Amino acid sequence: MEETVTSPPACVFCEILAGRAPATVVAEWPEALAIVPLGPVVDGHVLVIPRVHVEDAATNPAVTAITFGFAARYAREQRRPFNLITSAGPEATQSVTHLHAHYLPRAAGDGLVLPWGDNTRHVTGAEQPAEGSALPRAPASRTGRG
Structure with missing residues (x-):
């Protein structure tokens, strides 16, 4: 019996970069592209993607640094408070590899709860957990997308 070899599914971001898939481009640089995601979680949500395929932030730290540099440049131009976030692996909410x-x-009051829950609570010296115990956590939200 002849074995059939199948290719892995195409990377949607590589398809966008190659011009074979549609995207709303909001900024371009030689090494990266900024696009509006299909399901923005807040008005102005943008993804900054490198022009080379890199699986996640740990795969190629040099490309990660360049990509985040362009994301920071984009953020500075927007003149708004912001988060810059990446995920690595499905357990960390990464949905596109x-x-x-x-x-x-x-x-203020935008309602966005990041995947790790209530990030407004800070542990003070009096609240420090005993060594080896887990930090107190708010219930995790599933509204984030990676």
Whole structure:
């Protein structure tokens, strides 16, 4: 019996970069592209993707640094408070296996809860957990996208 070899599914970001898939481009640089995601979680949500295929932030730190440099440049031009976020692996909410930085402009009361829950709580010296115990956590939200 002859074995059939199948190719892995095409990377949607590589398809966008090659011009074979549509995207709303908001900024371009020689090494990266900024696009509007299909399901923005806040108005102004943008993804900054490198023009080379890199699986995640740990795969090629040099490309990660360049990509985040362009994301920071884009953020500076927007003149708004923001988060820059990346994920590595499905357990960390990465849904597209191509490095990408989420630029998320923020506003008071925008309702966006990041994947790790209530990030407004800070542990003070009096609240420090005993060595070896877990930090107190708010319930995790599933509203983030990677």
